[in-house]
Amino acid sequence: MKKLAIIAAAAAFLGLAQAPTVQAAEEVEIPSRDWSFDGLFGTFDRAKQQRGLQVYREVCAACHGLRLVSFRNLADLGYNEEEIRTIAADYQVEDGPDGDGEMFMRDGSASDRFPPPFANENAARAANGGAYPPDLSLITKARADGSNYLYHLLTGYQDPPADVEMMDGMYYNAYFPGHQIAMAPPLMEGVVDYADGTPATVSQMAEDVTYFLTWAAEPHMEARKIMGMKVILFLLIFTGLLYAVKRKIWADLH
Amino acid sequence: MSGLKTNNRAVKWLDSRLPIVSTMNHHLVDYPAPRNLNYLWNFGSLAGIVLVVMIVTGILLAMQYTPHVDHAFDSVERIMRDVNYGWLVRYIHMNGASFFFIVVYAHMLRGLYYGSYKAPREVLWGLGVIILLLMMATAFMGYVLPWGQMSFWGATVITNLFSAIPWGIGDALVTWLWGGFSVDNPTLNRFFALHYLLPFVIVAVVFLHLWALHAFGSNNPLGIDAKGPQDKIPFHPYYTVKDMFGLGVFLIIFAAFVFYAPNYMGHPDNYIEANPLVTPAHIVPEWYFLPFYAMLRAITFDISIPFTGIVLIEAKLGGVLVMFGSIILLFFLPWLDSSPVRSARFRPLYKQFFWLLVIAAVVLGYVGAMPPEQPWVTVGQIATAYYFIHFLIILPLLSKLERPKPLPASISEPVLRSGNQSTEKA
Numbered sequence: 001m002k003k004l005a006i007i008a009a010a011a012a013f014l015g016l017a018q019a020p021t022v023q024a025a026e027e028v029e030i031p032s033r034d035w036s037f038d039g040l041f042g043t044f045d046r047a048k049q050q051r052g053l054q055v056y057r058e059v060c061a062a063c064h065g066l067r068l069v070s071f072r073n074l075a076d077l078g079y080n081e082e083e084i085r086t087i088a089a090d091y092q093v094e095d096g097p098d099g100d101g102e103m104f105m106r107d108g109s110a111s112d113r114f115p116p117p118f119a120n121e122n123a124a125r126a127a128n129g130g131a132y133p134p135d136l137s138l139i140t141k142a143r144a145d146g147s148n149y150l151y152h153l154l155t156g157y158q159d160p161p162a163d164v165e166m167m168d169g170m171y172y173n174a175y176f177p178g179h180q181i182a183m184a185p186p187l188m189e190g191v192v193d194y195a196d197g198t199p200a201t202v203s204q205m206a207e208d209v210t211y212f213l214t215w216a217a218e219p220h221m222e223a224r225k226i227m228g229m230k231v232i233l234f235l236l237i238f239t240g241l242l243y244a245v246k247r248k249i250w251a252d253l254h
Numbered sequence: 255m256s257g258l259k260t261n262n263r264a265v266k267w268l269d270s271r272l273p274i275v276s277t278m279n280h281h282l283v284d285y286p287a288p289r290n291l292n293y294l295w296n297f298g299s300l301a302g303i304v305l306v307v308m309i310v311t312g313i314l315l316a317m318q319y320t321p322h323v324d325h326a327f328d329s330v331e332r333i334m335r336d337v338n339y340g341w342l343v344r345y346i347h348m349n350g351a352s353f354f355f356i357v358v359y360a361h362m363l364r365g366l367y368y369g370s371y372k373a374p375r376e377v378l379w380g381l382g383v384i385i386l387l388l389m390m391a392t393a394f395m396g397y398v399l400p401w402g403q404m405s406f407w408g409a410t411v412i413t414n415l416f417s418a419i420p421w422g423i424g425d426a427l428v429t430w431l432w433g434g435f436s437v438d439n440p441t442l443n444r445f446f447a448l449h450y451l452l453p454f455v456i457v458a459v460v461f462l463h464l465w466a467l468h469a470f471g472s473n474n475p476l477g478i479d480a481k482g483p484q485d486k487i488p489f490h491p492y493y494t495v496k497d498m499f500g501l502g503v504f505l506i507i508f509a510a511f512v513f514y515a516p517n518y519m520g521h522p523d524n525y526i527e528a529n530p531l532v533t534p535a536h537i538v539p540e541w542y543f544l545p546f547y548a549m550l551r552a553i554t555f556d557i558s559i560p561f562t563g564i565v566l567i568e569a570k571l572g573g574v575l576v577m578f579g580s581i582i583l584l585f586f587l588p589w590l591d592s593s594p595v596r597s598a599r600f601r602p603l604y605k606q607f608f609w610l611l612v613i614a615a616v617v618l619g620y621v622g623a624m625p626p627e628q629p630w631v632t633v634g635q636i637a638t639a640y641y642f643i644h645f646l647i648i649l650p651l652l653s654k655l656e657r658p659k660p661l662p663a664s665i666s667e668p669v670l671r672s673g674n675q676s677t678e679k680a
Contacts, residue, residue, distance in 0.1 A: 219335060228510075232509050239503055242499040243502075246499045
């Protein structure tokens with residue numbers, strides 16, 4: 001019992017220490033959705049991840065990089081080697097220098113990473129009215145409650161309330177800190193044509209791309225949770241045994 | 255040494271030339287410990303185990319990490335994505351830092367509650383405070399290494415504290431610490447070197463800490479000295495098995511964080527690569543520094559000679575002095591609290607003030623995480639004031655004024671009288 005009290009106290013302290021940090025970082029309350037990757041047994045959803053990849057490639061990738069993800073990583077989404085080669089070959093990658101000292105462009109291969117949409121930050125800002133579209137490799141871990149935040153950001157575009165003065169070239173978004181975001185609403189109904197026939201509603205695309213980017217930020221999540229289950233089961237049994245041994249050894253003292 | 259009984263000739267041969275086996279036997283097996291230690295005494299050995307875990311995972315990470323501003327962030331992500339089980343090693347190290355502080359804070363609070371710092375254990379306590387300071391330096395520099403936004407801005411804020419030192423020394427000192435005119439590649443390089451070095455210094459001080467501990471043996475929940483052999487039991491098997499069980503409980507909680515909430519105690523901004531041109535909205539340190547951060551920010555006013563306008567201590571320097579002073583103060587605790595009774599169990603007033611101190615520390619932690627606005631500034635100032643009043647005024651007064659409850663005659667007396675029941679009601 002005493003130990004439980006200590007654990008509870010430690011947990012309460014952590015909770016106290018953590019809660020305000022999160023609170024301070026957010027100005028808007030972000031509603032929670034149900035995600036298949038939540039919880040102790042959470043897994044990703046291959047179909048949604050694959051559709052999310054399509055949304056990323058056809059919509060987001062115009063401005064946002066994914067520089068930490070390699071094409072070979074797409075095997076996690078259920079693609080075979082042939083399919084990965086085909087996806088990679090859609091991209092042109094700079095390589096070199098060749099024998100003459102020249103850089104050259106070639107088709108992407110499985111070991112390449114997703115090529116950046118702009119040569120550098122200045123080029124990105126020049127093409128986006130001064131705003132810098134962030135790389136999306138870690139986006140769901142780089143924002144508080146990232147997956148929920150991302151989904152609601154993508155679906156949170158609204159007409160500004162009457163009392164809000166919008167700056168030039170900004171769009172009103174209910175979930176973006178400060179509500180004025182330089183990114184135009186990226187998702188329009190039917191902007192992608194899903195191969196599996198799923199209707200491409202804004203909400204569907206936002207959900208799919210959130211699945212894809214949550215995986216991109218934490219690709220080993222499934223392995224982590226499976227291992228955690230084994231480790232904790234082992235520890236529960238082992239600790240139970242140790243408790244029995246402890247009782248037995250201490251019995252002769254009393 | 256006489257304690258070692260063995261017929262193994264190889265062991266005898268070695269031990270007569272280097273008495274390592276009998277020394278280990280003396281300190282880890284036969285070592286007599288009070289028979290009434292409760293589970294709060296588990297945190298010492300637990301801290302030692304966490305230190306080893308941190309060193310082992312840290313060395314593995316260092317093999318894959320690149321301490322360069324252009325590569326540090328990506329090398330950590332490479333560990334997370336491409337290195338076999340790199341995510342596991344890194345999450346253990348990351349959460350291990352937090353759990354190291356949880357364990358050590360529990361260990362210290364136990365020492366405070368049961369008066370473990372009092373004579374003859376003043377040096378033992380002082381060595382513990384040195385370990386805490388080394389841990390803080392190590393943790394701070396380790397947090398800089400992934401080169402995320404909080405790494406960079408945390409390093410900038412904390413190193414800038416030294417610029418508060420007057421007489422023209424401060425700014426020069428900060429430039430010297432940085433190895434340049436801002437936190438940059440030289441800073442990252444030296445922080446990596448020191449982050450690798452300091453844990454081994456901690457190991458050395460831990461040995462001194464254990465040496466000092468074994469000079470008089472552990473304190474105990476009653477805070478009275480052992481009267482004879484009936485008050486003590488050999489460390490092995492009684493406390494080895496008890497520590498192992500405690501370790502199992504600890505590992506379950508630790509694993510729950512590592513596998514199911516690995517980023518709970520981190521800050522999302524540290525998954526954004528450091529950018530000297532973009533300041534985060536709120537710069538907050540890791541949770542274990544929040545109470546000290548709150549004390550740093552509590553001094554919002556210059557301290558000057560009344561009616562003259564002569565400033566003695568500027569607010570910034572005052573905050574720095576208060577923050578470092580809050581830990582330096584602990585070195586003097588054995589002399590600030592001169593009550594001959596150790597355990598709070600027999601000190602009814604001290605017990606209440608102890609819990610007030612714990613509340614003040616938790617409040618400071620909360621304030622440290624809030625933006626520096628009202629009402630948090632005032633709340634932080636009150637809690638900071640209590641922290642210092644507790645040690646500098648209340649403890650010396652209590653030593654004089656408090657009437658302690660009668661102490662039991664010996665450790666074994668209440669233990670044997672209460673039979674199988676737990677004697678721990680505090």
